[in-house]
Amino acid sequence: MAETNKESELREALVAHFREEGETLRRQWLRQLRTTGAVQNLIRQGLENESRALYTAFVDGLEPRNDSRTAACARSIAERALGAEISPELLIDSLLALRDVHRRSLVRKYGADAGRFTKALDIYSSAANRLLAHAVRDIFETKEAAATREVEQLRALVKTGMILSAKLSLEAVLQRIANMACKVVGARYAALGVLDGKGRLSQFIAAGIDEKTKRAIGPLPVGKGILGVLVHEAKPLRLKDLTIDPRAHGFPTNHPPMKSFLGVPIVSKGKVFGNLYLTEKRGAEEFSQDDEDIAMTLAAQAAIAIENASLYEELHRSYQELKRSQALLLRQEKLASLGRLAAGLAHELNNPLNHIAGFVEALQRRADAKTLPARKEFEDFPRFFGMIQTQVDRAASIIRRLLDFARQREPSFELLDLGRLISESVSFVERQAAVANKRIVVRPLSEPVQLRADAQMLQQLLLNLLTNALDAIEGDGEVRITANVVEVGPGARVRQETVELSVADNGCGIAPENLPKVFDPFFTTKEVGKGTGLGLPICQSIVEQHGGTIEIKSEGIGKGILVTVKLPVQR
Template sequence: MAAQVALAESLETTLDTVAQCLVESTGMTACAAIVFDGEPARLRVAGTAGLPPDYAERFSAALRASSEALPAVSAFRSRQTVVVDRESGEPVVGMLENLDDDLDWRSIASFPMIARNHPVGAVKTFWQGPPPDGQELEFLAAVADQAATAVDNARLFADAAASSRRDEGLISAFLALASELSLPAVLTKIVELACDIADARYGAVGVLGADGRLEDFITHGVSDEQHNLIGHLPIGRGILGALISDARPLRLSRIQDDPRSVGFPPHHPPMTSFLGVPITVRGKIYGNLYLTEKRGGSEFTKGDHRAVVTLAAQAGVAIENARLFTEAQQRLALEARHRLARELHDSVSQALFSMTMETRAAQLLLEREGLPEDGPLAERLSNLRQLTQGALAEMRALIFELRPEALQEEGLAAAIRKQAEGMSARTEIAVDLRLPKRRLSLSRDAEEQVYRVVQESLANIAKHSGARRATVRLRHRRAARSELLVELSDDGVGFDPSVRQPGHLGLRTMAQRIEQVGGTLHVDSRPGRGTRITAVVPLAHDGARLAVRAATRPLRDES
């Protein structure tokens, strides 16, 4: 028997062999080897001889009905041999008869299987005669212990095989990360590996955007056709939502039984078992990795859980790397722009400035020499001075645009001044600027939006109005609430604002920007009557403004 056991492939084959050998070498008529395994672990018939093919199911059903009372169960739990004689009339006989009534037996002896000092199952033996006793009983108990060692070895072997498969999978994940794959490719690989390691039919990685909503969703096991039928990305309610808000691993044997489950959308493949793990890096949640439909088992195991946690950590590193890379690229682009702004400022701007000074000096020289002020030379010099001043104003506006933080540093009024002067220099439209001297208490976002609106309005005046004069006015108005009034007007050709112009986005975007910061935009224009654009934007709450001032200035300034 030992030789055959050693050669057997699976635990089931091993135990069938054990049962068969017992039946052949003793007086028993039938034998069942019962093991305690699975997750959650429970007793099940794993090998039989001389018993009907559905005996394993019958045993499981009887176990569910009467759990602890079955003699094989008490042998396993008490680690004692339990013998039942049908003729004794003990209550337990009735219990056994529910399960074994149609079988040919008079007595049943159950032996615990104990390996390395822990119980792994029981051997149940059927006898036509009176129960075995004495030496025979001892011999059978010893055989049961042999079988126990075989069971334990088989389990150790399976664990080792599974964990080496897991290790291989984890190593592949590390390799995928180290190679130069794109983020979606790395995540696809990680989901595939997770499915493979944990024997899952379906797997997915959900990546959260900065707003906490699903930004990307990579699946494995779901066909393109199914994808198209389901349509949208998961919205992140139900179990997935719970995984995001709770950020703890979740293992379920039936998704449907969890009170947070909200069901599946139409055309979604049916899914029962679930294993989900949040993807976090240094406490920040980047998304989640989850598997469904464990193959050949009712639920995912603790080993699967451990492997998926490791893979989720890998996915976290991949996502974080990709984000850091994008940020680094943005920073590089920003630095390049700063460098360009500096260069333009130090070279071209300085040269233009010197040119205006030189022209002015030439004009003074001309006056001193007594040459006519309206002569051709004076006129040329005046033109030259205007041109260089214009170029300088344009250059300032350009440098300003190259530095996104310039608006914040210099304030809205200074930024608008640069823009207007640049436009005026380009077009020769005289721009009258009426800007407050003190800095307005606008939020960063409002400052940016108002600046862009003024910029577009000035561009429209330059492109469409044909005006000679324009006015830009910024005023702090204390109405029911404190607000900023922005007015841009020109004396140009005007237009009919009620006529929609498809494909022209400027005016529409302006209105959206002002709405976004809680304000309103009004366009007042008629053909031949010039144009006036008015935006009203709420200023930061007065109380808040005072508090900010009090915190940043010495108190006596407030008097």
């Protein structure tokens, strides 16, 4: 809504007042900040100049009638805060303190005129809050851009490492080494076995055997017999006749016949990565010392390739973990700052709202047929008071959600029965669904599942998801809850399980362009007055605190929503 001439004049008067009293108000502000780290950082940068620059930018941001000027002033504040190494939390605290100093000065200037003071405070609060929101957004956008640059630099280093180490995959490099071993040493067959972290054969690359023979041989060896000797004893082994050695057993029935044998360890820096095996020496009865020396050289090349591949995999894992950690840290920092801002706003709103609620309650007690005069203009008063009370209750509910968002706590873990938790959560909203001709269908778990989780948090998660699903359905419809236990990494020695909990509805769906924003605090696709945009961010925070993930899918408007939560299972 555009400002009236009187409002513009009052805004200009406020800005002029803050400029005239600038030095006095700035020093009051600094005295209020003495106990915070922000002042210490400003001192390092030059207290007088930096605080004066921040104060000037803040006051300048109150003056304009357009958002571009406000945004420019906010950007200046954010850049100076980052330059002074002031964290987002300290920046918010500092600007809130400056806002308090300004408000007290307005009390002194306009306190005698209640109407003018109220108007001045409204104009100031609106401008200051808009400027504060711009500044907080800008400082996070600047930090995110810096983090993105760091990730891109690391990605460039990873790509450089790949080019320097090899242009081929590890398997292709090892296959070439095995083929070369056959040719250079003069063996009919060669094989290269790679060990895993527990000393077991995890990869076996053969040379000299065609595909038809490989299929006839069947599964790869597991490191028994003569191969097992080399796995456990990292030293060269030469045999003239493999068939008479008592350790030579366990070869598959369809394996080609072998007699002479040479095996050498693949070692680098004292670490054993596997073994190189050669059989059936061409043109001689057995392998020589020279053959062994050549095989050792080829094994050393294989060790370098395996080590480089291991280092690359470790670097890649570290890189991915760094990306996840950076994203999580930035998000947690952003949520913490937004939470502090939300808590401040909630407390500011709570006091006047409590007064309104008290006055409405007092008026409702008096506004009955016995106390109101029997005049037509008074007959709607009880209904009006009831409508006011309804809106007050709604505002109080929004404030509670803001405080819930701001007061995120550490979970208190205990073993919970997932099936019981789902049943209890459904019972809370079942009646609400039935009244609106909506159904909740729960597919029972095939077996009891226990989670180590915070009961209150998980129930809040389920209730938020169920309420959102019911709200998304216009008219009659159905919400489906499904829970499945999925084994992660089947075949691994340690069994790891995850429960996949999905909540699906056939409601209004979400437009594709809105899907990336659904977990942003205060983002909502609901009509004005029907959503706070805090439910899904709270759900995401709960899931992450439990070591899980949450994902939302929708094919588009009118095609429903599927929310999938994955949490670790405790047997």
